[in-house]
Amino acid sequence: MSKSSSDYALPVNGKRTPAGVARLDPNSFVPLYHQLKEILKSSIAAGVWKANEMIPSENELAASYDVAVGTVKKALAELTREGFILRRQGKGTFVARPDFGRSFFRFFRFDLDQASDSVVPVSKVLFAGASQPPARVREVLRLSKRERVLQIKRLRAFNDLPLMYEDLYLPEKIFAGLDRIDISRELLYPIYDSRFNTPIIWADEFLEPRLATPEVAGHLCITPGDPVIFLERIAYSFEDKPVEFRASFGRGDRFRYHIELR
Structure with missing residues (x-):
């Protein structure tokens, strides 16, 4: 069964925000994609999504935070580069854990x-x-x-x-x-x-x-x-x-x- 954006501890149209996680501020000098990246990192740190768990889709995140899909794509690209998430073609985006076993x-x-x-x-x-x-x-x-x-x-x-x-x-x-x-x-x-x-x-x-x-x-x-x-x-x-x-x-x-x- 798939999860909708309401199943996640995410702000939806600015109405709901997890404790300790800030809303996006369009008037800030910090770019929106960077603000979103930090919010998603905080959500992962807070255990909103566990290792190997799928996070909301780009469209769901864009709707939840009232930003363009392009902003979401840039935030997710940064999180992927930093090793926080893993993009799986045709399946979605998942919380990653580095493999230090090797x-x-x-x-x-x-x-x-x-x-x-x-x-x-x-x-x-x-x-x-x-x-x-x-x-x-x-x-x-x-x-x-x-x-x-x-x-x-x-x-x-x-x-x-x-x-x-x-x-x-x-x-x-x-x-x-x-x-x-x-x-x-x-x-x-x-x-x-x-x-x-x-x-x-x-x-x-x-x-x-x-x-x-x-x-x-x-x-x-x-x-x-x-x-x-x-x-x-x-x-x-x-x-x-x-x-x-x-x-x-x-x-x-x-x-x-x-x-x-x-």
Whole structure:
């Protein structure tokens, strides 16, 4: 059964507006398409539409907000470019979720044929609990001096071969209780979304070569001074809010970089 515009928490001819979401202002210096884009982003953040759920059609949105279809098209094009929605030819427009499941395999190769994008490396949690964040983590996650983090140290392995040692920091006020969840064979980002209503929308990732410290070498079963690849990731949820700081050390002998340019 299809949904009409009245089924959505959207303003219809200016009569109804979700809490915290502004109406379009034709007198504003901000272009109407940009105003509409921000309103739709806020609606997604508020849970009006869930992942993989279809949003109203271009004509419905145009009627609801009393704007031209061309304005709607431009707003949706921006949301598509930013990764918030997915346009499916002949089917409609859907809320998107980035697939971070392949990120691990983008950088590290395996000598076994059965390794594929669908395989989730086994995680051994070495530590999980509340802690005071280092200064850089506090700055990156925009935490006050009193706020604590949930810290997770884990080792990721494939067929008993340790490939990556990770140190993660999450705001405790958002992810309280995550340390009690078994993540040994689960990806974290679906858990963030389903259990804590905090989907990861995008991430910054930095890569550099380093030499293994005795601690890192011990975890990865290599020799101190061996080459490792250091990955730093800052992951963001809605409204560009940073919610995860992750420092990872991968074995240099299993490293491969791949990027597709079109």
